[in-house]
Amino acid sequence: MNPAQQLESEQSSFISGVSRRLESFLSDQRVIMDTVSPDVAPLLGSISSLVTGGKRLRALMCYWGWRGVGGNADDSGILTAGCALELFQAAALIHDDIIDRSDTRRGGPSVHKRFSQLHQANGWALDNERFGHAAAILTGDLCLSFSEESFTEIGPPAASGTEARRIFNLMRAEVMAGQYLDILEEVAGPVRDRMGSVERAKAIIRYKSAKYSMEHPLALGGALAGASTDLLRLYSAFSLPLGEAFQMRDDVLGVFGDPETTGKPAGDDLREGKRTVLVGFAINLAPAEEAAYVDRMLGRQNLSSEEVDRIRHIIVECGALDATESLIAELSDTAFSALDRLPLDELPLAALRRLAEAAVSRAA
Amino acid sequence: MNPAQQLESEQSSFISGVSRRLESFLSDQRVIMDTVSPDVAPLLGSISSLVTGGKRLRALMCYWGWRGVGGNADDSGILTAGCALELFQAAALIHDDIIDRSDTRRGGPSVHKRFSQLHQANGWALDNERFGHAAAILTGDLCLSFSEESFTEIGPPAASGTEARRIFNLMRAEVMAGQYLDILEEVAGPVRDRMGSVERAKAIIRYKSAKYSMEHPLALGGALAGASTDLLRLYSAFSLPLGEAFQMRDDVLGVFGDPETTGKPAGDDLREGKRTVLVGFAINLAPAEEAAYVDRMLGRQNLSSEEVDRIRHIIVECGALDATESLIAELSDTAFSALDRLPLDELPLAALRRLAEAAVSRAA
Numbered sequence: 043m044n045p046a047q048q049l050e051s052e053q054s055s056f057i058s059g060v061s062r063r064l065e066s067f068l069s070d071q072r073v074i075m076d077t078v079s080p081d082v083a084p085l086l087g088s089i090s091s092l093v094t095g096g097k098r099l100r101a102l103m104c105y106w107g108w109r110g111v112g113g114n115a116d117d118s119g120i121l122t123a124g125c126a127l128e129l130f131q132a133a134a135l136i137h138d139d140i141i142d143r144s145d146t147r148r149g150g151p152s153v154h155k156r157f158s159q160l161h162q163a164n165g166w167a168l169d170n171e172r173f174g175h176a177a178a179i180l181t182g183d184l185c186l187s188f189s190e191e192s193f194t195e196i197g198p199p200a201a202s203g204t205e206a207r208r209i210f211n212l213m214r215a216e217v218m219a220g221q222y223l224d225i226l227e228e229v230a231g232p233v234r235d236r237m238g239s240v241e242r243a244k245a246i247i248r249y250k251s252a253k254y255s256m257e258h259p260l261a262l263g264g265a266l267a268g269a270s271t272d273l274l275r276l277y278s279a280f281s282l283p284l285g286e287a288f289q290m291r292d293d294v295l296g297v298f299g300d301p302e303t304t305g306k307p308a309g310d311d312l313r314e315g316k317r318t319v320l321v322g323f324a325i326n327l328a329p330a331e332e333a334a335y336v337d338r339m340l341g342r343q344n345l346s347s348e349e350v351d352r353i354r355h356i357i358v359e360c361g362a363l364d365a366t367e368s369l370i371a372e373l374s375d376t377a378f379s380a381l382d383r384l385p386l387d388e389l390p391l392a393a394l395r396r397l398a399e400a401a402v403s404r405a406a
Numbered sequence: 407m408n409p410a411q412q413l414e415s416e417q418s419s420f421i422s423g424v425s426r427r428l429e430s431f432l433s434d435q436r437v438i439m440d441t442v443s444p445d446v447a448p449l450l451g452s453i454s455s456l457v458t459g460g461k462r463l464r465a466l467m468c469y470w471g472w473r474g475v476g477g478n479a480d481d482s483g484i485l486t487a488g489c490a491l492e493l494f495q496a497a498a499l500i501h502d503d504i505i506d507r508s509d510t511r512r513g514g515p516s517v518h519k520r521f522s523q524l525h526q527a528n529g530w531a532l533d534n535e536r537f538g539h540a541a542a543i544l545t546g547d548l549c550l551s552f553s554e555e556s557f558t559e560i561g562p563p564a565a566s567g568t569e570a571r572r573i574f575n576l577m578r579a580e581v582m583a584g585q586y587l588d589i590l591e592e593v594a595g596p597v598r599d600r601m602g603s604v605e606r607a608k609a610i611i612r613y614k615s616a617k618y619s620m621e622h623p624l625a626l627g628g629a630l631a632g633a634s635t636d637l638l639r640l641y642s643a644f645s646l647p648l649g650e651a652f653q654m655r656d657d658v659l660g661v662f663g664d665p666e667t668t669g670k671p672a673g674d675d676l677r678e679g680k681r682t683v684l685v686g687f688a689i690n691l692a693p694a695e696e697a698a699y700v701d702r703m704l705g706r707q708n709l710s711s712e713e714v715d716r717i718r719h720i721i722v723e724c725g726a727l728d729a730t731e732s733l734i735a736e737l738s739d740t741a742f743s744a745l746d747r748l749p750l751d752e753l754p755l756a757a758l759r760r761l762a763e764a765a766v767s768r769a770a
Contacts, residue, residue, distance in 0.1 A: 071579065074576065074579055074580075075579070075583055078580060078583040078584070078587070078609075078613055079583070079587055079609060079613075081586075081587060081590055082583045082586055082587065085582075085583070085586055133547075137543050137544070137547060140540075140543060141539075141540040141543060141544075161593060164594065164597070165597060166593035166594050166596075166597060167592075167593050167594075167595075167596040167597065167705070168592065168593050168679060168705050173589060173592075173593050175505075176504075176505040176589045177586060177589060177590075179501050179504060179505060179543060179546075180501070180505075180582050180585050180586050180589075181586075182543075182547070183497075183501060183546070183547075183550060183582050184578075184579060184582040184583075186547060186550055186551070187550070187554070187575070187578040187579060187582070188579075190551070190554045191575050194558065194565075194566045194571065195566050196566070197565075197566050197567075198565075201558075201561075201562075201565055201566075202558045202559050202560070202561050202565075203561075207558065211551070211555050212438065214548075214551040215435065215438055215439070215548060215551060215552075216438075216442060218449075218544050218547050218548040218551070219439055219442040219443070219446045219449070219548075220442070221544050222445075222446055222449055222541060222544050222545075223442070223443055223445060223446065225537060225540045225541060225544075226445055226541075228531075228532065228537075229525060229530035229531050229532050229537050230528065230530050230531075231531075232530075232531040233528070233529060233530060233531065245442075245443060249442055249443075315532060341531070341532050
């Protein structure tokens with residue numbers, strides 16, 4: 043095998059290992075749930091279908107963080123850590139979709155929508171949407187508990203007092219705080235200091251996304267394999283700017299992405315009222331009247347495609363898109379320079395480079 | 407000190423120990439949250455105020471389960487376990503209040519209401535209710551993570567593979583499943599087999615309440631102190647029927663309780679559409695037309711006080727209240743007989759008796 047083939051083979055072996063671990067974890071849970079009532083099956087069904095797909099981005103960051111410190115490729119603990127991260131991500135998505143009122147997820151109905159459809163299909167009483175939201179809140183809670191249950195199964199390397207546990211705890215708290223900052227900015231942004239909007243948007247992506255999706259998973263893998271504080275610092279110098287660039291790329295796609303490729307309706311982020319770095323630049327750079335228009339229209343769920351087009355036009359014309367693309371390029375450069383300084387073997391280094399390239403150049 | 411004084415003194419020393427532990431846990435978390443952003447403070451503020459009050463019922467069950475097996479009164483681990491249970495309960499309440507649309511909790515605004523008020527007070531944009539719900543979902547998630555973080559701090563006695571961890575995991579999964587059965591029955595009950603309504607209501611209280619509030623906390627304390635499987639079985643024979651009686655008492659109060667004492671508007675459970683054992687009996691025992699009336703009116707949020715009175719009247723006249731009270735008495739008898747068979751020292755036995763008496767005879 044050449045190095046590229048070896049990387050591919052090792053990575054797909056890890057990914058299928060995580061999938062099997064998830065299946066076996068959830069099938070153990072199904073036994074418990076069946077003793078409660080067969081009626082509970084849709085909760086596990088929703089979790090199962092949510093963890094079946096996905097790019098396993100966080101699990102892979104964790105894996106290569108682990109391999110970079112010499113962790114064994116077929117270690118059971120790292121599979122369990124990957125499983126815990128995937129379950130956490132599923133829990134976050136379930137609650138996110140309620141918060142954002144997203145009815146689709148990965149091309150299918152989101153969890154609250156699934157329960158609302160179950161309600162309708164069975165001709166149940168009272169309000170189907172309300173039932174959908176309530177059931178999805180509980181499913182997300184269950185999934186969050188599963189994530190932690192799985193993480194604890196790693197055993198001593200993730201026990202109380204370890205660096206891995208500290209990172210896992212911090213990851214959860216910070217992402218929830220970051221999500222709160224996100225919804226806060228949607229409502230408070232319009233009445234706060236406009237000049238601070240880019241900085242506030244940066245803080246949001248740092249906590250909601252960059253730390254959660256990149257920095258903490260990579261550090262977690264490293265910590266599980268006993269990485270030194272110095273190495274964790276180098277990991278962070280690479281993964282934090284990478285995660286910021288990754289989220290800004292996502293934000294650009296949320297406004298300009300092709301719905302065919304992203305799987306989300308065009309302009310969805312504008313209807314949700316997301317106040318991203320891109321939007322922050324627009325509000326600062328556009329002429330006063332146009333900035334006020336963007337400010338006013340954001341978060342209107344009934345934005346027409348003409349209105350979406352006008353906002354896009356403003357974002358392009360005022361230079362906000364360029365400013366964001368420059369920032370993405372700058373953060374990418376910082377990340378790739380830090381990557382070059384990582385004292386790792388060729389294989390994990392190549393793997394991290396590939397993940398990084400996919401993160402900042404993707405179209406969906 | 408006489409035995410009653412000793413019990414009182416030990417119990418209040420444990421309760422204040424749990425309060426201090428909660429304060430110190432949350433103040434450590436505040437340091438982390440402050441590094442994210444001062445804007446995040448209301449999440450911790452909500453959690454703090456929610457864990458400040460309360461009867462500490464679950465923590466106390468855990469404590470006496472621990473003491474019954476000879477656990478040390480001033481052990482740090484049992485305080486941490488109590489803290490974890492209180493945080494879990496707070497998380498459950500936050501999400502419950504969203505699901506039930508309860509705007510009040512312990513005489514003050516519920517968490518989603520607090521955030522919605524924060525939105526209004528600051529003149530923020532978009533919808534204040536939607537913001538309140540979203541912020542409360544995130545606050546509950548954070549609190550759920552805190553609960554687990556705290557539980558893990560117990561260390562080796564609660565590590566992966568221990569009986570205590572197994573119980574904690576089971577407790578979380580079962581209560582979420584039970585809550586789902588509860589909201590399912592609200593919508594599916596009207597179209598399901600009427601004759602099964604009492605049995606379904608019993609399953610709901612078993613998982614949603616009896617196991618969660620009584621059986622698992624008591625077993626958890628026992629397991630942390632190394633209780634034998636036999637003793638855990640005896641604990642369960644006492645705590646499970648006690649928990650069922652406790653919840654049925656709660657259900658009766660939810661319909662007939664004095665709003666002054668319960669802190670909830672009269673008939674609130676009827677407006678929420680809770681299909682309790684009491685309601686199940688009414689639907690089975692009342693004349694067809696009246697049963698259909700109850701079925702139809704349940705869950706209507708705008709029930710007038712006359713309608714509430716009519717439902718109450720039906721429940722009393724058809725014998726549903728008597729049937730429920732008999733069941734409560736029967737379950738209490740079973741619980742107290744099992745209590746008499748517990749091979750415990752005098753102090754924990756007296757403490758459990760006092761908790762049990764409070765549980766089934768309370769007025770609020």
